[in-house]
Amino acid sequence: MIVVKVGGSAGIDYDAVCADIAARWKTGERLILVHGGSGETNRVAEALGHPPKFVTSPSGYTSRFTDRQTLEIFEMVYCGKMNKGIVERLQRLGVNAVGLSGLDGRILEGKHKDSVRAVENGKVKVLRGDHTGTVERVNTHLIDLLLAGGYLPVLTPPASSYDGVAINVDGDRAAAALAVALKADALLLLSNVPGLLRAYPDETSLIRExxxxxxxxYLEFAQDRMKKKVLGAAEAVQGGVRRVIFGDARNGEPVSAALNGQGTVVS
Amino acid sequence: MIVVKVGGSAGIDYDAVCADIAARWKTGERLILVHGGSGETNRVAEALGHPPKFVTSPSGYTSRFTDRQTLEIFEMVYCGKMNKGIVERLQRLGVNAVGLSGLDGRILEGKHKDSVRAVENGKVKVLRGDHTGTVERVNTHLIDLLLAGGYLPVLTPPASSYDGVAINVDGDRAAAALAVALKADALLLLSNVPGLLRAYPDETSLIRExxxxxxxxYLEFAQDRMKKKVLGAAEAVQGGVRRVIFGDARNGEPVSAALNGQGTVVS
Structure with a gap:
């Protein structure tokens, strides 16, 4: 079992990712695809007159402040446009994909964090009305059911709070939690860079192992969104996943390349 | 097995529909919910600067002209905001709902109609680049799997073409095809009117049976979107569904009221 997470940033080639996954699926390999949609969510939020708001925690992590309206825009892009676009690509390639959010069948559960501590102008503030959280529990029953039935699951945030409220969770860490729960052989975190870079954005400074x-x-080398990937990788290996690979999803055969060791291999 | 279709027009009380479904589900009744999202799709399409375009066929049926950009907006609203909003409501009520489109697991399949004949200014024109179709085949395997696993399926267009392309299909007729394929005992078509009206919009002119x-x-009494409901009802009863009820989803217990015979009962 391989869990593939592909980000939502500019430059990612979803056609290439889906073609590679379809080819491998047809050989009998079992995979799960987890995806993001951050870039497109920002564009749609701007167009709808509710621009994105990002906050930085006192420990330096950046995340989207998700009020109720933002959550709905987030669901439109992640669960609607992105998820169904990926399912459609896989269906066109003859793979019987099923797209789900973490709310569906409560696949991904965690606590609802209504408030977030954010640094603004050097001061720590508490912002309320946030719909975020961290995946603490993975309910694998539905995923197992789908895989046994011959379906390829395509998963995306949001997750469900323990009370059934939709919460925005980080996709990389959600994929890590899934990989642990499913006892995956490998977790691939694919994005629009070749892997973890020692001197971002210099791509020749790739850290290979x-x-x-x-x-x-290695957190010190991670910029912005890469921090969550490193954190997710740490959680996955601590949870028993033997290989985590940061790979490049911009072209070629992104899944196969990563499994062949291209990118940054954590093992 | 009861198939409940709830529309996407103004005035529909989704909280009431979900509360009623949750209460019935917990008694052991098996239901499937199919929903629309037309009104909200129009609003989002306007806000995104790609306003909806409706065309009227030579035989008098109105439908949404669905170019690729419209399809993506349609998916954002139907599969994102509406579907996950309903799944969240049901999860909060303790029902383990799973939201899917007709693309997922190819539940709903039909031919892709790329062009549509439309009457404009009294002339029949052919418009190309349409992503629509009619459900011709229902693949019940995934639905059966979910129901057997204890999950309540929440379904929405689009459907899948035989080539895996997303196609906009009428939700009422899709629900009718589902009810036939699942050998449902009843199909409820709930909207923002009390049923089929002999003199629309006079609600006292309700046709009871x-x-x-x-x-x-009875097609002659149907206005606009109600025409597709009457067509769906005809298809369902011809396919062996014993009761089709046009009911009111604006308040109360919409599912129970319809099953108790409130609305227009076709049997």
Missing amino acids: IPAADVEH | IPAADVEH
């Missing part, structure tokens, strides 16, 4: 015991020490 | 053999004769 990270020892599993040492993942968190 | 229609003999199954006679459904198509």
Whole structure:
């Protein structure tokens, strides 16, 4: 079992990702695809007159502030346009894909965080009305049912709170939680860079290998969204996933290339 | 098994529909919910600067002209905002709902109609680039799997063409095809009117009963979107569904009221 997470940033070639997944699926390999949609969500939110708001926590992590209206725009893009676009690509390639959010069958559950601490102009503020959280529990029953039935699951945030409220969760860490729960052989975190870079954005500074015991020490090289990927990788290896690979989803055969060791391999 | 279709027009009380469905589900009754999202799709399409375009066929049926951009907006609203909003309501009520489009698992399949004949200024024109079709085949495997696993399926257009392309299909007729394929005991078509009205919009002119053999004769009383409901009802009864009820989804217990015979009963 391989869990593939593909981001939602500019430059990602979803056609290439889906073609590669379809080819591998047809050989009998079992995969799950988790995707994002952040870039498109920002564009749609701007167009709808409710521009995105990002907050930075005191520990330096950036995340989307998700009020109710933002959550609905988020669902439109992640669960509507992105999810069904990917399912359609896979269906056209003859793969019987099924697109779901973490709300469906409560696949992904966690606590609803209504408030977030954010640094603004050097001061720490508390912002309320947030619909976010962290995946704490993965209910694998529905995924197992789909895989046993011959369906390829295509998953996306939001997740469900323990009370059934939709919460925005980080897609990389959600994929890590899925990989742990499903005892996946590998977790691929694919984005629009070749992997973790020692001197971002210099692509020749790619870090080729990270020892599993040492993942968190590499946080210092991670910029912005890459921080969550490194955190997700640490959580996955701590949870028993033997290989986590940061790979490039911009062209070629992104899944096969990553599994062949191109990118940053954590093992 | 009861198939409930709830429309996407103004005035529909989704909280009431979901509360009623949750209460019945918990008694062991098996239901499937099919929903629309037309009104909200129009609003979002306007806001995104790609206003909806409706065309009228030579035989008098009105439908949405669905170019690729419209299809993506349609998916955002139907599969994103509406579908996940309904799944969230049901999850909050303790029902383990799973939201899917007709593309997922190819539940709903039909031919892709790329061009549509439309009457404009009294002339019949052919418009190309349409992504529409009619459900011709229902693949019940995934629905059966979900129901057997204890999940309540929440379904929405689009459907899948035989080549895996997303196509906009009429939700009422899709629900009718589902009811036939699942050998449902009843099909409820709930909207923002009390049922089929002899003199629309006079709600006191409600037609209480229609003999199954006679459904198509009642097309003359149907305005606009109600025409597709009457057509769907005819298809369902011809396919062996014993009761089709046009009911009111604006308040109360919409599912229970319709099953108790409030509205227009076709049997």
